[in-house]
Amino acid sequence: MSDLSSKYVLQTVGFDARFPNQNQTRNCFQNYTDYFKCISAKGEDYAPCKQFKKAYNSLCPNEWISKFDEQRENGTFPASLEP
Amino acid sequence: MTNFFLIFNNIFNDAPQPWQLGFQDSATPGFTGLVTLHNTIGFYLVVISFSVFWVLFSLVYYYSSKKNPIAHKYLTHGTVLELIWTITPALILIAIAFPSFRLLYLMDEVISPTLTIKVVGHQWYWSYEYSDFITDSGDSIDFDSYMIPESDLELGQFRLLDVDNKLIIPVDCHIRLIVTGSDVLHSFAVPSLGLKLDAVPGRLNQVSFLAERSGTFYGQCSEICGVWHGFMPIVVEAVSSPDFLVWIDSASS
Structure with a gap:
């Protein structure tokens, strides 16, 4: 095992008490919104914001992420991204 | 001789067989629980089936017009009997429901995923x-x-x-x-x-x-x-x- 070297770590976003149910739709959306709120408040390099990005990347299907990105660019994203 | 004992080793058949009736071999605690629940409820099914059919057959057998010519015209109510056949099914339903709930909520839990x-x-x-x-x-x-x-x-x-x-x-x-x-x-x-x-x-x-x-x-x-x-x-x-x-x-x- 010691000679095992991988650039990846087996780690994922943990349990979130706000979303204890089977339905995780809002978990994805909330983390996506929180990330962009976070970087508009603190700037893109602010390290704690990365946690939201990790979370929404793990939870949202890639198709959804690109759709959200598109909506953000067009200004039709259905939530406020102001901090 | 060793070959004889080797056949008792587990062989996991992880693909369905043609005309298979039983479950596939379990690979997770969740499915082991599901199979156990299935067997538990199967036990109650056997108990209920035996008691219902026993009552049915004995009624037909002992109370046929030949064996029992006097109709019990005035025997219309029995409180004890009513209590027994109301409470017993309720207890059986509880005995089935609780293992089911336990498994349902255990399987619903997401335990610190990796x-x-x-x-x-x-x-x-x-x-x-x-x-x-x-x-x-x-x-x-x-x-x-x-x-x-x-x-x-x-x-x-x-x-x-x-x-x-x-x-x-x-x-x-x-x-x-x-x-x-x-x-x-x-x-x-x-x-x-x-x-x-x-x-x-x-x-x-x-x-x-x-x-x-x-x-x-x-x-x-x-x-x-x-x-x-x-x-x-x-x-x-x-x-x-x-x-x-x-x-x-x-x-x-």
Whole structure:
């Protein structure tokens, strides 16, 4: 095992008490919104914001992420991204 | 002589057999629990069936007009009897319901997962996204999983069941699946892992499982989703976690 070297770590976003149910739709959306709120408040390099990005990347299907990105660019994203 | 004892070793048959009636071999605590619950309820089924049929047959036998010519015209109510046949079924229902609830809530729990895999149902294939790992180019690891058509099958592969890209998972790790659909309803089902979860467009369903042993597990789409509903099977391959990391390294490059 010691000679095992991988650039990846087996780690994922943990349990979130706000979303204890089977339905995780809002978990994805909330983390996506929180990330962009976070970087508009603190700037893109602010390290704690990365946690939201990790979370929404793990939870949202890639198709959804690109759709959200598109909506953000067009200004039709259905939530406020102001901090 | 040793061969004689060797036949008592476990052989895991992780693919369904033709005309199979029983369950496939379990690979997760969840499915072991489901099989146990099935057997527990099966026990109550035998008890209830025997008592009901015993009462029925003895009524027909002992109270036929030949054996029992006097009709009990004025025997219309028995409080004790009423109590017995009201309370007993209630207790039996409770005895069935509580193990069921216990299992339901245990399986619903997501216990500190080590890996999240997104499963997306399409017409008519599954695609898997391992977005915990971001490649050097910044993309997530994702791929589509199509059934191998009958003409391309190699010896030992299963017709209508084998796919080109399997879902690879590490054993002994709590894995969270996020299941959704991209067009119509699908259902992600793998019996050996005790999984059956609807893939609903616009909604993310979560389920957790833990593979206790390595193996290849087969499943099929379980929600009728169009003409090729029967041709979008699921293959899950459980490997050791070092092997999993080797695979994810190779999959990302």
